[in-house]
Each structure stands twice: as structure tokens, then as C-alpha cells.
Amino acid sequence: MLKLTVIVILFISSVKSDGDDHDNGHSLFDKYDSDHNGVLGKSEFSTLFMGFDAWPEDHRVSEHEFVNGWTSRNSQLSEPGSVTLFFFRTDLDGDRVITQNDINTLFSMFDENGNTSVSRQEFCDAFSAMYYAIDKC
Template structure:
């Protein structure tokens, strides 16, 4: 019985941790702490991955930070999300990709991304195969 209680506690603790890293990432770039991201603040999410500050996030930079710096997930998930965020397929995430990324996250088109939108769309990106989501298609929501 004690083993069952311990297993249930571990499962509950693991489930409570779901999304916490994403919330921490959201909070890190929500500079005015109003629980919604402006376009400039969302830009900062991707600039966090630009280690050499050249204005472009390479797949290597993204994966390194995804896995080691922010500990958000594994390397395969990083590759998948990078592919989705590179909306124009030029091999980097840069200023040209940000408008489509912002539009994707701004579900209600109010020019802000609140925590609910961020977590919902982040979850959709994480759960769907890379070849099934085209962020740029969602610009005209």
C-alpha cells in the first residue's frame, strides 16, 4: 500500500510540473509582468536563443539552449519546434519569421499573447508532428 501511495505521489508531482518550464519562459520575457506578451516581448523569446547576437537563431543555438540552458525538452522536440518556427524555411529564425509566429500565438487577434494563448499554442506545437503544422498558414486567423 505504501508503494502505491508513493507511486501516486510521484505521478501527481510529475503532472504538476507539466508546463512549468514554459510558464517560466513566458514570465522571463513578460518584462512588464502584465501576463500578456506584446510583439516586442515575444520577439525576446527567440532572441534568448540567439547566443552570438547576430539576429539569427540557428538550429544549433536553438537546440543547445532548448536542451541545456532552459531545459524545456529533448533534442528531437527542439528540432521539431525549430522547423515550425522557421516559417520561411531559410534555415534560421529571425525577424522575418516573427510576424507569423506572433500571429500563430495571438489566437484572438488582439495584438497580445496572454499566458493561456501561449501555453495552448505551445502545446499544439509540441503535440503535432512537424509536417502537420505550418505556422505561416495560421497568420490570417
């Protein structure tokens, strides 16, 4: 049943209307670039995902925490069904929680040039490829 749900979510997410009013990747990047230096360090990148860890803070983000957190903080990027897809794509080891291990792996995937920071363009390229949510960068 879970596989069917994921397939349906993937399908819904891939069928986007042309008039979507999604925010762009640069705005999302800027929201989490807390020191405004034009790159996301590991800590800033981690905050984008691990910041949804709600009470009790256990350094693990459940699907429920992720969906609620993402929807409340990034509503402009919250198509119906797409937030659950974001969760499953971020939970890289498939254990149904997002941990720092998932984020460390994800950071390495986003950091295309391996310089231990994620530039605005790297973020936009990788986020668009992984999550299909950013229409323009």
C-alpha cells in the first residue's frame, strides 16, 4: 500500500499546471542563508530540513513533523501531495525519519563542486532535480 501511495504522490507532483505561483529557488535559498554570504554551510543547510524537529526534539524529523513544518514555513512551495514526496526524497535511507545522516548525504549531493558549501546555483539545480518544485531559478 505504501508503494502505491508513493507512486500516486509522484504522479500528482509531476503533473503541474503552467500557472503555478511557486516561489523560486533563490528565495528559498535566501531564507536559509542566515549569514547572507551567498552560500549555505552545513549548519544552514541542516536547518532547512532538521528545523522541523518538533517536541520532543529528538534530532529525528518524522513525516508528520516534516509535512507540518514545511507547509507552515514554505507554503509557496506546497502543492498538495508534494510535501510528502519531499519527505520521502529527503529520507535517503528509507527509515521513515529524517536524521542528520540523511542531511549529510543530501548536503554532499547538493555540493556539486565539493567545496563544503552549497552555492545558490548548486542549491537551485539540485533542489529542482530532486524535488521538481522550483519552476525557475
